[in-house]
Amino acid sequence: AQRVTQPEKLLSVFKGAPVELKCNYSYSGSPELFWYVQYSRQRLQLLLRHISRESIKGFTADLNKGETSFHLKKPFAQEEDSAMYYCALSKGNTPLVFGKGTRLSVIA
Amino acid sequence: DAGITQSPRYKITETGRQVTLMCHQTWSHSYMFWYRQDLGHGLRLIYYSAAADITDKGEVPDGYVVSRSKTENFPLTLESATRSQTSVYFCASRAGPIGDTGELFFGEGSRLTVL
Numbered sequence: 242a243q244r245v246t247q248p249e250k251l252l253s254v255f256k257g258a259p260v261e262l263k264c265n266y267s268y269s270g271s272p273e274l275f276w277y278v279q280y281s282r283q284r285l286q287l288l289l290r291h292i293s294r295e296s297i298k299g300f301t302a303d304l305n306k307g308e309t310s311f312h313l314k315k316p317f318a319q320e321e322d323s324a325m326y327y328c329a330l331s332k333g334n335t336p337l338v339f340g341k342g343t344r345l346s347v348i349a
Numbered sequence: 350d351a352g353i354t355q356s357p358r359y360k361i362t363e364t365g366r367q368v369t370l371m372c373h374q375t376w377s378h379s380y381m382f383w384y385r386q387d388l389g390h391g392l393r394l395i396y397y398s399a400a401a402d403i404t405d406k407g408e409v410p411d412g413y414v415v416s417r418s419k420t421e422n423f424p425l426t427l428e429s430a431t432r433s434q435t436s437v438y439f440c441a442s443r444a445g446p447i448g449d450t451g452e453l454f455f456g457e458g459s460r461l462t463v464l
Contacts, residue, residue, distance in 0.1 A: 247391075273451060285392075285439065285455040327392060336382055336407060337453060341391035 243268045245330050247340035254318050255348050262313040262343050264302075264328030272330045274311040275337065276302055279325040288313075288326070298322070318347045352376075355440050355456035363464050368427045370459045372440030380443040381423040382453070383407075383415065385436040392439070398423055430463045437461075 244267040254260050266272060276288040289297045291304040291311060302313045311328060328340040353374040362368050372381065383395040384407075394407030396415040404415050412434060414426045423442075427434055440456040 250389075275451075277453070284457055285441075285453075287452045290451065331451070336394050336397050338394075339384075339392040341389065 243272070243330050243332070243335070243338045245328050245338055245340035247326075247328055247343045249343045250341070251344045251346065253346045253348060256320055257317050260313075260315045260318045260322065260345065260347075262326050262328075262345065264311045264313065264340060266309050266311065266328075266330050268309075268330060268332065270332060271306075272332050274302075274304055275329045275331075276300070276311075276313050277327045277329055277339070279327070280321075281324070285327070318345075320347050320349055323347045353440060353442050353454055353456045355438075355459045357459060358457060359460050361462045361464065362430050364430060364432060366430050368430050368461065370425045370427075370438055370440075370461070372423045372425070372456060374421055374423075374440075374442045374454075376442065376444070376454075377420055378442035378444050378454075379420070380445070381417065382441045382443075383413075383423070383425045384439045384441065385409065386439060386458070387436050395425065395438075427461075430461075432463050435461060435463045 246265045274291045277285050278288040279285045300315045325342050325344050327342045329337040331337045356371045382397040384392045393409050395413050398404045398417040401417050401420050438459045441453045443453050
């Protein structure tokens with residue numbers, strides 16, 4: 242079964258500090274992996290997906306198949322990065338399976 | 350307006366009452382989904398639909414009923430609401446298979462409180 246683990250419920254960092262939101266998955270195959278973000282009073286929205294290998298709002302995520310991880314990173318946190326972050330996994334037409342989420346709080 | 354909309358945005362009901370949450374999308378997306386969001390559980394899939402008249406159970410379907418008579422609508426019904434169904438419900442849609450069109454588009458959410 243597909244499973245996504247986000248070990249941190251809450252992550253607090255100071256503005257300008259590096260950020261790493263952890264995501265581990267279990268899936269016997271090559272999954273599609275995503276990060277979704279929910280800012281306060283806004284809809285859940287796609288932040289990035291591993292197949293596009295793009296950097297959005299300074300965030301990047303590298304798929305490490307050996308460690309089955311897809312950690313989200315940003316070198317310098319900004320206050321506007323404070324939000325709820327969800328890692329998600331899918332394969333083919335199967336629905337996305339989400340992790341439990343990590344709330345990132347950036348302290349000024 | 351184009352997009353995906355949910356109604357009502359807020360609902361308070363009593364145990365045992367029937368409640369229907371509406372979801373409407375204007376993109377003609379094939380896939381539609383209902384998730385519930387709870388502290389400590391994240392987002393869990395309730396039901397999804399690959400097309401009109403095709404629905405499938407997700408992780409937590411008990412106590413819920415869905416239908417999809419039209420591509421653009423995907424209502425979620427709680428036939429007899431229970432306190433454990435107090436949650437924020439999100440509807441989402443997707444054009445097709447994962448890949449270039451794999452992005453899920455979410456509604457604003459419906460906050461349901463069952464007293």
